[in-house]
Amino acid sequence: MSPGGGAADYVHAIAQALNREGQQHQEHEQHEPPQLQRGQHAQQLSHQACDYVSVLFYPQGAKAQIPVDRAELGRLGIRVVEVPSISDPNAEGGGGGVRYDPQGVVDALLELMPSKDEI
Secondary structure (H helix, E strand, O other): OOOOOOHHHHHHHHHHHHOOOOOOOOOOOOOOOOOOOOOOOOOOOOOOHHHHOOEEEEEOOOOOOOOOOHHHHHHOOOEEEEEOEEEEOOOOOOOOEEEEOHHHHHHHHHHHOOOHHHO
16 A cells, blocks of 8 residues: 555555455365464455445544545445544644544444344
8 A cells, every 4th residue: 555545545455454365375175174384374365345344433624644535435335434523733743633522433333333122
């Protein structure tokens, strides 16, 4: 991933790492459970990015150090949630910025949780 990549690039990198892309693997017979020895790698997986990352929170009003491309993340099946933030003059190396509003994070998480009736 090159510097200046967007949030979708980070999500792709996470999925590639967890899917073990680029790693060699050794085939095992079906009746033998795989046991990794030193120098061996686990089998490559093929899960979608949204299997690993389903929701991305970002602070409302933040100067995007990492661009959030809502459309691209949506195509990947990832829900994007803009969370209320609080202005903080000491954030971002003293140059000012925002921080997540703690209650905003709690509220956003609660919205994602199923209700008692849905369980």
